[in-house]
Amino acid sequence: MYAIVDIETTGGQPAQDRITEIAIFVHDGEKIIDQFSSLVNPGRQIPAFITQLTGITNDMVSDAPKFHEVARRIVEITEGCVFVAHNVRFDYSFLKKEFGDLGYNYSRKTLCTVRLSRSLIPGQPSYSLGKLCKNIGIPLEGRHRAAGDAHATTLLFDKLLKITQESEDLPHGQDTSHTLARVDALAPAGKKPSPKRVAAVAAAIKTALLPPLVSPELVASLPQATGVYYFHNEAGEIIYVGKSINIFKRIQQHFAIDVKSRKSLEFKNSIADITWELTGSELVALLYESHLIKHLKPAYNRAQRRSVFPAGIYLRTNEDGYKVLAYGRADARNMEIPIIALGNQYKAQGFLYHKVAKYNLCQKLCGLYKTQGPCFDYQVHRCQGACVGQEPPETYNARVDEAIDSIRYEHESFVVIGPGRTEQEKTIVLVENGYYRGFGYVDETFTARRIQDFRDAIKPYSDNKDTQQIIRQYLRTKRKGERVKVFA
Template sequence: MLYAIVDIETTGSYALGNGITEIAIVIHDGERVLHVYETLVNPQRHIPLFIQSLTGISNEMVVNAPTFDEIAAQVYELLQNKIFVAHNVNFDYSFVKHHLSEAGYELNLRKLCTVRLARKIVPGLKHYNLGKLCHHLEINHNNHHRAGGDALATSDLFAYLVARDSEEVIASMLKGRNSEQYLPPNVPIEQLDSLPPSPGVYYFYDVRGKIIYVGKALNLKKRVKSHFSNNKAGKQKQDFLRDIYRISFKPCATELMAHILESVEIRKLWPLHNRSQKGYLPQFGLFAYEDQLGYMRLAIEKNKNHFKPLYTFNTIIEGHHWLRQMITEFELCPRLCNMAKSADCENGIDATGCTGTCGANIDPAFYNERVKDAVNWIQTHLPTFILLDQGLTAEEQSCILIRNGNIYGMGYIKEERLLNDLDKLQAELEPLQDNDYIRNLVYKHAAEYPEKCISFNLDARN
């Protein structure tokens, strides 16, 4: 078995938008070096100053160097039928694979990461970056941050690890589609192995222990593995993989509960790499205010930071639907509900039954009582129900409580008697901050599975 130990220097951290400035490939048999290939590469783009300072490779040094297209055939032949080895292998592999693909060559090799190997064969060290690892193991490492120097140091490290691989870690990592080949270098495989094939929410942490991503899953093990099953060359993917150091999870009884918990956690933690839901807010609300004449007005408006709506809606159409019902049911003035522009309501909704309130012919106090009744009406006509489903164990049930149209809590219950007392039930559940996103998830699920719902008559119970 032969190994191609690779190191590259680049213009940036991700392959899709950056070039290779230097590449070294050391052909190794596990004991000794058989061949060394090394060359500067013209990346055909500017090398940032901080990278010039780090590597010592300047724009002037690569101007007459071959482009990657010109060396692609030679690189491809050197790598064929070898195990691709590198320190943080997925970084180097993503660049080489991407640029070979751009030149018309498809790379598909098994990989070994010397960071992951060292963590298993030489456990307990504080640092596993190449420089500090070589220093600790007394491995010669000259010419730091240059492809040739780093590749030769990695080859010596690899030989050191092979010689001490008494538990056949390398063979295990190369067996089939082993997850070790795809995991970020700093994530312990044990954390991936501990994930159950069941619903839940998972968390990715950075080197400081901060949560940087929250996700939901119907199958935790399968979903988390999927994050690492491809090594896309874009910046977002590469930054994401590089930042992950630890994984944890919380089990949930159902996919719906995992979906809800994910939303709650994202809004609470605002993880760096979560994009969805951060900007999700209910768009419209029902607002009440008093005008200069003392009339209580209602309006469906876009939500405002400093004014709390009586209720929220995803669309203005949904809001207007409820407001029209209130106008009809309680003989409210369309103009005072901002549903008509003119004094006689002729340009608004159908004003049949309008009692002249638009002309201020009704005492404000009398009219405002109608508005209060209408507001109470919408509160009592919003649904109250319990959504029951399977629990984490056979002895319990999962429970989600909606009261007056708002989500109040979620959790697990063992005593069915709690279902007869909403206040006691609510006290047993984990409180949830109501938002339209979660509420709509529950409403949709309840509509699909009405047999899981227990509905309540608010007038009778509240």
């Protein structure tokens, strides 16, 4: 039994939008045996562009039942059925969210007609519901209304079932499984589903969570090892870079996550290929992922895309012997290296304000309060008087050093030695004079006594705020098979 479902909503994000209409057709594998359709009062205004698309107005849903009033009927009519939809994750995610808000865990096996159509009717210029139905002769009345789209999806699903029956009925070896010419004449009523159909539907259910263009064979080939992975679109372009200690499990999690928005659905539907590079070390995977995102700027990676850090926090000493933390613009002509590089001066200023407050530093000495006299914090007894020479440089500088230690690494120069891509290999990550220099792979027999030996063995990569944060956070937890070699 199959419940073919379509919904209309106030927008594309299940976390914040609501259902405005739902239609369900129950199909027994041969014909429609039950159906349900209703407008739904979303409890909020329908945006004008949604009304323009669907024709559903606020007046139309004002007297319609709210979701909790139709929830029981939805549960009953879909009980024991496979949940079928065109781009099933979108409809299913919305229903799970609506039921979740009621404290009910709605769970059904799912089947996506986009994925099944790509498998059984390959070579179509588009697999959107409207264009696919037009190209293969399925009538679609009431486009972007739940009943019209659900009925068209039901006709499409029925045709897909008959395609599997057609290939079962024809002589062995005759490849006409993708022919639609005799579809409607096949699979007479009451006939037991063929093994071919059962297998096709079972495979479609099993792979319903996968993007339509990704084969289960590709997913099965993913390594259960540490590294970075790339999602490619049909043109071969890298659209996302990720990392994991188990690439296979991480990508399975990607595909199992409920759709949060139309953009996330668009993302999953655009994935056509997956490639990967093993790194052995999780730290190397984290650093390499950060580098790749900055270098490639994939369309669906948002974090860590910044590759230029034009501002930073600098350490200086004034004429009175006080250590001064100051924010400013990074200048390639200036040999002064910031303690930490940041995206812009506004972020640098905010970062410094945080350190001043946490370590009880002087606003005036840090350039955050312009005045000829004492800083504002001194006037409200939060500054201990470094700005007017009341606090000795030694005690003030000790707190500055604490602030610097919270930014810098525990040691100035060190190497993290970890597992490689094989048992005969090791990874090395070099930090020298407080700056990340890069990583590399060496033979397990590699030995080095000087930092120069490690420097010669790495590939250089850029140091920035993100790499500093990755290394600091990583070093807080010791991992099996890794050690840190410190240079004085």
